Structures are given as C-alpha cells and as structure tokens.
Amino acid sequence: MSVTTAAGGPIAHKPAQRSIARRIFDKAASTPGFRVGLSIFVVLALATALYPELSSIDPTKMDVKARLLPPLFLGNNWSWAHPLGTDQIGRDMLVRSLVGLRYSFLIGVASVIVMLAIGCALGTIAGYFGGRTDAVIMRLTDAQLSIPMIILAISVLGVSRPTIPAIIVVLGVSNWPVYARIMRSIVMTERQREYVRAAKIGGSTDARIILTLLLPLLLPPVLFTSVLDVARMMIFESTLGFLGLGVQPPTPTFGNIIADGRKYLLNAWWIATMPGLFLGLTLTSINLIGASLERARNTVHGGGEG
Template identity: 40%
Template sequence: MTEKTPYATRPAPDLEWLRSLRNIVLYLARTPTSAFGLLVLVVLVLAAVFCPLIATHDPYLQDLQNTLAPPGGAHYFGTDELGRDIFSRLLYGSRITLTIISLVTIVVGPIGLFVGTVAGYFGGRVDMVMMRLTDIFLSFPSLILSLAFVAALGPSLNNAIIAISLTAWPPIARLARAETMTIRKADYIAAARLQGASPARIIWRSVVPMCLPSVLIRLTLNMATVILTAAGLGFLGLGAQPPMPEWGAMIATGRRYMIDSWWLVTFPGLSILAVSLAFNLLGDGLRDALDPKQMNRR
C-alpha cells in the first residue's frame, strides 16, 4: 500500500503567509531606496506610538514669553508664534498623519476592490454603470473634489478623511477591473463555475486574491497623494482645526512668519516630504517584490 502523507507534514497556510511576508521584507531591506522608505515609515509609526515618551514638551502648552525661539537645546526645532514646541507638535502630528493614512486605506481598499471586481466579472450593463460612475469621480482633480466635499460637510479632520476617501477609490476600482477582466476567463474560474460556485464566491475566493497584490501596490503609491491632499486641506483650514498639530495646518500658521522664522514651515514641510517620498519608494519596492519574475529569481 502507498503510504499517505501525514497531515502534520503538509505546509500550513499560516506558515506560507509568514514566509512570503518575510521574503518581501528581506527584499525591501536589500534595496536601498525601498529600505529608506521602510525606515521612514517605521520611524513614523514609532513616533506616533511613543510620542508621549519622546516629546520634550506638551504640544498644546503655550509660552508667550518664548515665542518664535530658534532651534536650540531647549527646543530642538524651535517654537511657534505661541511659544509651543515644534518638535513635540511634529511628533503628535504623526499620529494625525497615521490616522488619516489608516482610515483612508480601510475605506478605499474595499470600495475599490468591490466596484472593480464586480464590474470586471459581470461586464455588460453592470460594468457600464459602475465605470461611468467611476469616470465621474475621475473627471475632477482629487484635491478640487475633496474641497467640494469638505465645503459641503464642514471643516474638520473627520470630514477631511471622508472627503479624501470618496475621491481616492476610483483608481483602485479601475485597476481591480482591469485585473479581473484578464482572469475572469481563466480555466480555474471556469472550473469553479462548472462546480456550481456562485458569482459572489468566485469573486471573493478566486478573483479578489489575484487582485490584492496590484491593489496593495496602488494603495501604497496613493498614500503620498493622500498625505499631500490632507496637508492641503489643513493648509486651507478645511482639515484638522487649531490647535491640533497637523502638519499642513502648522505650515499655514507659520507662513506669516517664515521670512524671519524659517523653522516654522521648514520642519513640517520636510516631514510631509519625507513621508510622501517614503510611500513612493516603498510602493516601487513592493511592485518589484511582488513581481512574479522577481520572485522566481529569488
């Protein structure tokens, strides 16, 4: 009799997932540009989590006797027009940036995947209706459309997140639709259909996993646009409201003094630049790491 392979020796799905994740992280760490992006994002997360321990001052505490102080030992990045420590405000502002990124990703990813996979799988009128709706959102610049939504909802951080989410899902839907249309006629999709699987099951179990790598890369690359849009809304007074230490709002309040007090806009601007660049570099690295050709070489 032929011995059957014991169940215990079969590769566990969880171990395969962890092994794939480890390989991706190792690939990113070996690439200088991707490693820089990953390092910046790790610093962002650590700053957001441990900012109460790292911050040297209360970010909301005003010291009117020490306004517009230049960078020095007492205040690493100087103080603003109200005497608040800019270094501490940047650290606490990383929490706002991370919150915006997380919530937008949670909202945009599922919406874009749902619209794109359903439209690409069914085609016909379903595809036409969903894609025409997507085209309406794509016809407006994301910042202009976000301004319109925030103006209608009212200026606040939560409304800014909603507005950004409503304008960021169309590119994800377009990408998911293109991926779905290339795989919907595959043999394994036809086999699942012949076995009686419902369209919802086929989309969820067979189509969505194939679209996830491309969608993940697109989401990572989109985060730079999300950060810039959130900073733009904060700069215009439509995002986070004072005294919240949002980086765009800090630039808006410091631009009146930037001729003599350059640090008011320099450090928040560099923070926005570094995080946006990090997401772009990390997205490029993920695109190479998830490329089947690169995976075969490894």
C-alpha cells in the same frame, strides 16, 4: 492550494497567490531603496509614538515667555526643552510636528483603505459580471473622474466644519476610480481561467468565487501598489490643511502649522520648515518602500512568475 466546490470537494488548483505576494515582498526587501525607506519610516514611527508621550508637552499649550525660540542647533538656544524651537505663541515645534505626523499618516492610510474598499469592490463586480453592470459602474467611474478632488473637497468641507472622518471620506471617494479600473481589467482576464470555470461547474456561487478565489488572489499586488497612494493622500491632506479645509486648530497638522508659519518665514523660518521637513522625510520613506514594491511586482509578473 485547492479550489473546492460548494459541497467542499477539490475541483482544481488556483495560482499560489501567497507565494506570489511573498516573492514580491522578498524581492523588494532585498533592494537598498526598500531598506533605507523602511529604516527612515521606523525611526519616524517610533519618534511619533513615543516622544510626545515621554516629553509630557501639550502640543496646544501656549507659553508666551518661550515664544519664537530658535532650534537648538542654531547655537543660541541652550535649552533641551524645545530642541526644534517654538512657534509664535510658545508651542513646542518638535511635539507639534510629530503629532501632526500622526494625524497626517492616519488620514493617509484610512483614506487609502476607503478608496481600496470602494474601488476594488466595484471593479471586481464590473469585471466579473460584465454587460450592463459593467457599463453602469464604468459610467459612474467616468463621472467621478470628471470631478477634481479639490472641487469636491471645497464643496463638502467648505460648507461644514471639517472633521477627520469627513476628510477621510472625501479623499477616499475622490480617488477610488483608479482601483476600480485596475480590478476590472484584471478580473475580466481571471474570470476566463480554468480554476474559475471549474469552480462554476462544481456549483460554487458567484459570491463564493469572488470572495474566496479572486479577491485573495488579486488583492496583494494591488495592496503593494497602494502604498504609494498613502504618500499622495498625505500630500492632499496637508494641502487641505494649508487652505483651511483640513483638521481645524488647535489640533496640529502639517497643513495648518505650515500655514501659520508662512507669516514668520523671515524671522522664525523653523515654524514652517520643521513640519515640512518631517513631511518630506515621511513621504520619501513611503515612496522608497512603495517604488521598491512596485518594481518587484512588475518584475515578478513580467518575468512570468505570476
């Protein structure tokens, strides 16, 4: 792939970032862990997308006549209407768990996008321009790292009614420094390479070099790494929900369902266990996919292929 000058003429060749990303993905996809993780994730995604709609069960609707029904597999609940049982006010646990998975995954992915956008932008600017710009951004990064996520969450979400956008912003703002440091170190190395110097000589602006040369080259490996952070953000979101700082009832999320179910662990253990099981399976699938991508990335770059 050629690098062009501001006038549009070719001046150099930059690394084939598309082929690097493709090699990373192909190598990961050939591993058993990736295939198992993807299979689990696809099944959960289809169930989350289809079952709540096809069942027509309202996850927030109370039915006191059906309260505390045990799961079907226990043998004393012969109705398929509630295969995973019901909670203390008769709400279906399967639908509530699947809807909770929707919200948890949405918040996890969106918060990772926020942290990627902030961290990669600031890290790229710091690494490319260096000097005072780098010093200011790195001090801002250090300041952010000194604030624990839970403290920031309590400060922001504890003084107002938590909403999905607010939770996404809090999680994203709490974790962007990691990506800023990664991008800074990579960009500081890449800016010395021939294709960047050639672009400067050819008259390309700094903004053009960053947007058309560096970011397309450096983002794919970082995106692969960020898959693991989706699982981490889902855990944080569930923790906030359990503490009462997440999405508020009656909207079902893993955190508030498990918090409600802890009062019934002795006589209705499935209320807390079922959403925990779905969360565990989802995290396992994402971690298997993310770990496979991370190992493949390290192998490709460590083997000199990058």
